[in-house]
Amino acid sequence: KKCGKTQFQNRLTKDIYNQQPLISIGVDFALKMITQGGIKVKMQVWDPTGAERYMTALPKAYYRGAKILFLCVDLS
Secondary structure (H helix, E strand, C coil), X not given: CXXXXXXXXXXXXXXXXXXXXXXXXXXXXEEEEEEECCEEEEEEEEXXXXXXXXXXXXXXXXXXXXXXXXXXXCCC
């Protein structure tokens, strides 16, 4: 389902916004390195497809070992 996951990932990791992004197939991920207060942090941002058939595999495979999780949903 479309709710802005790819736009969020692109803005966060590449600082770009695409008016018409391509539909995600499978899973995409990007890395972003930031330094905050002298501490280096590596963010690995995953962008799974919204197709329902892939959602059963999502939980443990994609967030294992994560320190933070952003959940994007369409509330309309």
